[in-house]
Amino acid sequence: SAVISQKPSRDICQRGTSLTIQCQVDSQVTMMFWYRQQPGQSLTLIATANQGSEATYESGFVIDKFPISRPNLTFSTLTVSNMSPEDSSIYLCSVAGTGYNEQFFGPGTRLTVL
Amino acid sequence: GQSLEQPSEVTAVEGAIVQINCTYQTSGFYGLSWYQQHDGGAPTFLSYNALDGLEETGRFSSFLSRSDSYGYLLLQELQMKDSASYFCAVRDAAGGGNKLTFGTGTQLKVEL
Numbered sequence: 001s002a003v004i005s006q007k008p009s010r011d012i013c014q015r016g017t018s019l020t021i022q023c024q025v026d027s028q029v030t031m032m033f034w035y036r037q038q039p040g041q042s043l044t045l046i047a048t049a050n051q052g053s054e055a056t057y058e059s060g061f062v063i064d065k066f067p068i069s070r071p072n073l074t075f076s077t078l079t080v081s082n083m084s085p086e087d088s089s090i091y092l093c094s095v096a097g098t099g100y101n102e103q104f105f106g107p108g109t110r111l112t113v114l
Numbered sequence: 115g116q117s118l119e120q121p122s123e124v125t126a127v128e129g130a131i132v133q134i135n136c137t138y139q140t141s142g143f144y145g146l147s148w149y150q151q152h153d154g155g156a157p158t159f160l161s162y163n164a165l166d167g168l169e170e171t172g173r174f175s176s177f178l179s180r181s182d183s184y185g186y187l188l189l190q191e192l193q194m195k196d197s198a199s200y201f202c203a204v205r206d207a208a209g210g211g212n213k214l215t216f217g218t219g220t221q222l223k224v225e226l
Binding site: 041044100 | 147213
């Protein structure tokens with residue numbers, strides 16, 4: 001298993017600003033995943049972050065809006081840029097276990113945009 | 115693309131058995147997972163089925179039929195703490211088999 005921490009745990013932001021979310025894992029992992037979960041909804045994958053290469057974004061998500069950094073094998077950041085109220089969600093990072101049959105999730109960052 | 119359907123809500127009484135179904139459409143199927151998420155918490159892994167049949171882990175069991183593109187999570191001896199949202203998720207060939215697509219989620223309410 002993996003222990004994952006995220007900062008901040010929650011934030012309230014003004015529209016038009018940006019927020020960077022940090023994700024730290026207690027072990028080295030090849031891939032880290034960033035999800036968005038809107039209130040009462042399922043998890044939607046934003047992008048997959050690999051160390052040493054550009055993140056791979058899912059349909060509907062673009063790098064200009066959600067830039068991702070992956071400077072080493074235990075850390076990643078997701079920035080939510082030029083925020084609007086529609087960006088109000090929980091943002092979760094996760095890593096895969098051995099064999100990719102299971103994923104371990106961080107506690108999430110609850111973002112409210114006013 | 116992928117799609118997964120689950121009932122939105124299930125209600126059961128403490129001590130009972132409940133089954134949460136999941137039907138999926140995908141290509142290059144690898145396996146079906148189940149996750150539990152309490153309000154305000156992170157999703158936690160429950161089970162993974164790659165082959166047809168039933169996998170049992172304590173009070174929870176998970177079933178898969180690849181030919182029917184169908185699976186279910188069975189919770190026995192329900193407890194109040196089982197009240198949570200449950201998500202099925204497929205691992206498939208998209209993205210090289212390294213990512214998950216989550217279902218719509220089922221909110222389970224356990225009552226006295």
